[in-house]
Amino acid sequence: MKATRILTSALAVLAYTFILAPILVILPASLADGPAFVFPPRGFTTAWYARLIHDPQLGGSLLVSLGIGLAAAAGAVALGAAVALGIERGRIPARGVWLNLFLGPLVLPLILTGLAMLMFFSSLGWIGSTWGIVIAHIVLTTPYAVRTVLASLTAVNPALEEAAWVHGAEPWYAFRTVVFPQIRPGLVAGGLFAFLVSLDEYTVTVFLTGPGLVTLPIRIFQYITLHVDPTVSALASAMVIVSAALLIVAERKLGIHRYLEL
């Protein structure tokens, strides 16, 4: 029994090292004095963080991606709520087919969606336009919002809303005061997932960018592969720290793990 327990712990340590190592290694690398790919570093410096603050390209791309991420999250949450309410509370035939359409972007190879967006938006002349990327990201992130809103909607009793309607509440009033508070956790969680997916999207977006419109993952890719610039280590490590903080806050406030347990 004891031997099994030691073996289990040893394997767990190995597995979690594999999971977390590529993320944790970025933190010391961002302070490395010298080339990024020598580890452990020869010395330490905060110079890359100073360079990061003054790097107009990375800063510009960060702003572009934050803006697109917020717009995509807002769109995904609105659509996700409309889909979930329509499917769960409306009278729509063939709900299953519908749900598959809205979850489709999760199943389709991303490169196919990217090609589809390229063909479609180029026929509209929207390549290199922020709107093209925002719409593509809304399509890609709506499935997450559909799932989280459906999860919170199926957990509540529809009779509560019916009671409001029976008592003569206007539709908007009933929605605002009864339905909205019930699905709020699903909306927030869906928005958060959508924002994070948008911020990370590469495969589809790479078809839609143009000169002067480069999102953060694509800019980071350029920094890493075209000219290995250690400034990117500072950015990567800052993003890891922000993600970790976001995860902790989201877990405390929303209990994110409940949405993880499918």
Next chain:
Amino acid sequence: MFDAPHQQPGRAASSSGGPAWRRRQQLVYSAAGLVALAFFFAFFAWPVGAVLVNSLRPAGSDGLTLSGYVRFLSDSFYLQATWRTISIAAVSTALTLILGYGVALFAATRPRGRAVWLTLAVAPMLVSLVIRLYGWMILLSEQGPVNRILVALGVSPAPLPLLFSRLAVVVGIVHYCLPFMVLTIYSALRRIDPAVREAAATLGADGWYAFRTIVLPLSMPGVIAGTSITFALSASTFVVPLMIGGPRDRMLSNYVHLAVERLGDWEFAAVIAVLMLAMVVVVLAGANRLAARWEAAK
């Protein structure tokens, strides 16, 4: 994974006719749903449909033709790329299954702090993939920590060319897919009634026997779902071979991109993308049938 969450017990009663307020309520929600449907039709279903049509309409041909598909299937270069994609995806999926099952079982059977172990296992999902792969570039580089450990342990006399290799691609894919595998298997394990395991232990089953005869069969739906999702994700991965693979480790997604960027041949890119979709659909449909058979056999 595509079934609607559990049905409302009251739906059958509430969905037909009823008083005026109920019809009005359903109308409002149906309208909201239809707006969303229109958006998805215009910006998702239509563009994807256009890819299918374009794959049948190579440049310079009028009318629909299968010549793009014939070109793909008769070119050994692309057949090799297809085989490479399938074999990389298969190996990565097998490794992800073994590792993911272990991690999910470990997290699900912790007496305390299950949520923490699970969250820690899927935490990489919250970090940008490009940044995670940058982490792997640092780890696997010639003077990186993995090579230093290998040399220090005497496994290899000199640093190995780990980065930009087939091995790096598999490692990257496993790391990318692991959270999805852990989540699906973890959910299946959590659905097993603890009383069943306790009964087995009470009746004298040892740990391994109870696992083999009870836990593993009951978690099979999660294994099937996780394996099919992982294979679909692995076979369609684009960023992983792009960043940490070499020129000989390119997968089908990369050739779609190259067909657009280098050849400027969007129609041929469409052919490759449609074949990738077919592959994913076959795998997911097969897994669905397997899961249904598993359910029926119980």
